[in-house]
Amino acid sequence: MKTYSIDFRQKILDTYHAEPISQKAIAKRFSVALSFVQKLLKQYRETKNIAPRTDRCGAKGKLNAEQLLILAELIEENNDATLEELRYLLYGKIGFSVSRATIGRMNKTLRHNFQKKTLFPSGKGTERVQILRCEFWETIKNISFKDLIFIDESGVNLAMVRLYARALKGERAKGQRPTKRGKNVSIIGAMSVNEILTSVNLIGGTDAITFEAFIIRKLVPKLWKGACVVMDNCSIHMGEEVKKAIEKKGAKLIYLSPYSPDFSPIENLWSKLKIILRSRKTTNYQELGKAIEFAFEQVTSENIFNWFTHCCYCTSSF
The missing domain is CATH 3.30.420.10 (Ribonuclease H-like superfamily/Ribonuclease H)
Known part of the structure; x- marks a missing residue:
């Protein structure tokens, strides 16, 4: 909602109470959005106050800090999972479901991006290979x-x-070989x-x-x-x-x-x-x-x- 002065808000409220006029007509008279008039009147009915709200800080996140940490661990353990798969895994951990779009946004919040894997042989991580790699450096140092x-x-x-080549957005980059x-x-x-x-x-x-x-x-x-x-x-x-x-x-x-x-x-x-x-x-x-x-x-x-x-x-x- 756009922030208007208290005097301006009061004029709208007084007009609503003094005249048999619809909210739509009030919005047209004062050149404001109908939604602004509706929210102002609702605010007055609920709080008896028409001052601009100062407690607005954006939409509340779907996941709290603890749940976000759980999601981070799931991504770490299943780094090639799709958003839908992560959504299902998270549901099993926290007991309620969030949308795939939320999972995508939370990925960005956690600074994870989807990229091509750097593959290496499974044997490279074994203890035997790591010992041999260390022995090589001892030999050559x-x-x-x-x-x-x-x-x-x-x-x-x-x-x-x-x-890789450039193309207009929405079109394929083509080439011959x-x-x-x-x-x-x-x-x-x-x-x-x-x-x-x-x-x-x-x-x-x-x-x-x-x-x-x-x-x-x-x-x-x-x-x-x-x-x-x-x-x-x-x-x-x-x-x-x-x-x-x-x-x-x-x-x-x-x-x-x-x-x-x-x-x-x-x-x-x-x-x-x-x-x-x-x-x-x-x-x-x-x-x-x-x-x-x-x-x-x-x-x-x-x-x-x-x-x-x-x-x-x-x-x-x-």
Whole structure:
């Protein structure tokens, strides 16, 4: 209700009592809303007072503080539940039902928003894996980050395009991509804190023989005494010849703990490359090869150093 002066309110009340006039006519005469006249007269009948109310502070919340805390716990335990499912779960806890819209508003009050999940393997949270992750850091913490070399593989294909675009509100954002993605192109790369040491692209997957050839022909010539090669423990990396070739050069080999891609800065390299490749819209393997070469050229020394910092191998600024 709009706040009008007491004098103005009194004039409306006096007119209502002095003249045989309807509430609608009073509203028209004084150029106010009919609802204002109705509320004013009701207020006078109930309280004998026409002063503006000062106790209005918005609608009372459907849930009190304790019930809101219960809802927060339910969201924490069932973070992928729909609003309707949360509504049902809350009913079982507090004994009365609230609307789905109320659940939505309370989600915002609790600062929860619905977003895409960041998924991780269920085994990552086991005690065994956590112990192995700690043991990895105990092994590597005394090695200078300047001697670390990370190796990994990634796959790309011809159907890689940007998946997000702009469109007018209410319309779909559309785009084209090749109907046939073709065979995957595997990229094997080795990265130190200073540079991309070496990389190779090949059509198809990477097997143990291919990986062994990459180590012996591409990586070993770039190694130095005291270098430490770090790679994940997938089966194609476990060949005896791989270890022998690295150690023969005076370097050593350490395997990442299971479920630990977050310990490998080269994962950030693949993310950057794929972002660039999605923007190139390649249609054949020759174009894709050139796009991969272009993407590697966009990687800066600062990028690499920041990736090492992100994975906690160094802390100083670039």
